[in-house]
Amino acid sequence: MDRLVKRKDFLAAAGGLRANSGPLLLQAHDRADDGAAxxxxxVTKKHGNAVERNRIRRRLREAVRAALPxxxxxxxxYVIVARRAxxxxxxxxxxxxxxxxxxxxxSGNRRRHPPARPQPAAASAAVQATAHADGETAHDD
Known part of the structure; x- marks a missing residue:
């Protein structure tokens, strides 16, 4: 079992295919080569202290060794994002x-995760909110 260690590989998988499965979120990215998977x-910090997170990681490693081949x-x-369950x-x-x-x-019915849209600037959002609250529409004069 080869491991992902570079951030760019994790980000590539996050932008690829996604599927929920019980207490896990699975992400995948096709590297378009014939290398091993x-x-x-x-496991994020919101799922417990270091001891609990490491226990989750150890269980996942063993489960992956059994399932991946x-x-x-x-x-x-493949990236597996574990939940506390x-x-x-x-x-x-x-x-x-x-x-x-x-x-x-x-399975073929999974779509790629859409890229994040840039958020509007806070100032323009405040102006739009004020204009809509007053019942006015913004016009470029």
Whole structure:
């Protein structure tokens, strides 16, 4: 099992395919090569202290070792974003969730995650809000 270690690889996967599967969010990116599948694990700080996050990571690593050889495609990068429920889910269910999630990613009905739209400037938003509150429309004179 090869690992993702560079931020750009995680970002590429985040912009690719997505699928929810139980206590996990799976993301995938096609590298368009024949190399081995790579995996990245993410557990955010909002899901507990360091001990709990590391326990979730250890469980996910073992579940991925069991599931990835059966369902992963060569040339893909996978990122698994764990939720807190991954800590209390039965191990067999965790393996099944990973397999089901990867199968959903490759099923063909998953769309790419749309890129984030730039937010309007705070000043122009305040002006628009004031104009709409007064019942006026903005005109360029």
């Amino acid at each position: 790579r995996i990245g694990l993410t 059966r369902v992963a495609r060569p040339g893909f990068d 991954a800590l209390s889910t039965r191990f067999t269910d965790l393996v099944n969730d990973i397999e089901r999630g990867i199968a959903r990613l490759h």
